Amino acid sequence: MEKDNNYNHNPLYNATNASLVNLTINGKHTQIQVQPWVSLLDAIRDHHNLTGTKKGCDHGQCGACTVLCDGKRILSCLSLAVMKDGSEITTIEGIATDGELHPLQAAFIEHDAFQCGYCTPGQICSAIGMLQEGKATTREEVKEQMSGNLCRCGANTNIIDAIMEVKEKSL
Numbered sequence: 001m002e003k004d005n006n007y008n009h010n011p012l013y014n015a016t017n018a019s020l021v022n023l024t025i026n027g028k029h030t031q032i033q034v035q036p037w038v039s040l041l042d043a044i045r046d047h048h049n050l051t052g053t054k055k056g057c058d059h060g061q062c063g064a065c066t067v068l069c070d071g072k073r074i075l076s077c078l079s080l081a082v083m084k085d086g087s088e089i090t091t092i093e094g095i096a097t098d099g100e101l102h103p104l105q106a107a108f109i110e111h112d113a114f115q116c117g118y119c120t121p122g123q124i125c126s127a128i129g130m131l132q133e134g135k136a137t138t139r140e141e142v143k144e145q146m147s148g149n150l151c152r153c154g155a156n157t158n159i160i161d162a163i164m165e166v167k168e169k170s171l
């Protein structure tokens with residue numbers, strides 16, 4: 001049976017106080033109807049079926065849900081979808097171009113920077129945002145700036161190796 005991702009069939013989303021929210025996700029404009037309490041994370045996963053963005057803690061403590069919003073990294077579990085009306089969102093599904101991996105994706109593979117992979121989409125989106133912020137110059141600073149993204153598998157050393165390689169190449 002085909003999965004029904006249309007939340008308009010869900011009474012939770014069909015009440016009269018639902019709001020229309022315009023988002024551009026990975027370059028594609030969308031309009032969804034959501035209740036004011038729906039997180040951006042749930043809007044991405046449940047309304048758009050983009051399940052690359054992960055729900056770890058749902059409380060802003062693990063970083064698994066990190067996406068880029070207007071170029072800045074944010075925790076999508078702590079953002080309401082209605083707050084992001086009109087924003088451009090980039091998820092892990094949107095960072096490769098024309099079938100070519102983003103340099104961070106390639107570096108993660110090269111450095112074996114994951115085991116289960118659950119934290120990886122958030123790690124990569126966060127690293128893109130972190131490199132764009134330009135605050136971290138040393139390995140220690142990169143570790144500090146990435147400390148909001150937890151890896152339960154212990155791939156942290158390889159994650160930082162991958163990020164440092166891309167950082168050094170882009171200087």
Ligand code: FES
Pocket residue numbers: 054055056057058059060061062063064065066075076077078
């Ligand atoms: S799911 Fe958002 S920080 Fe953990």
Ligand code: FES
Pocket residue numbers: 113114115116117118119120150151152153154155
């Ligand atoms: S690779 Fe498993 S949590 Fe990071």
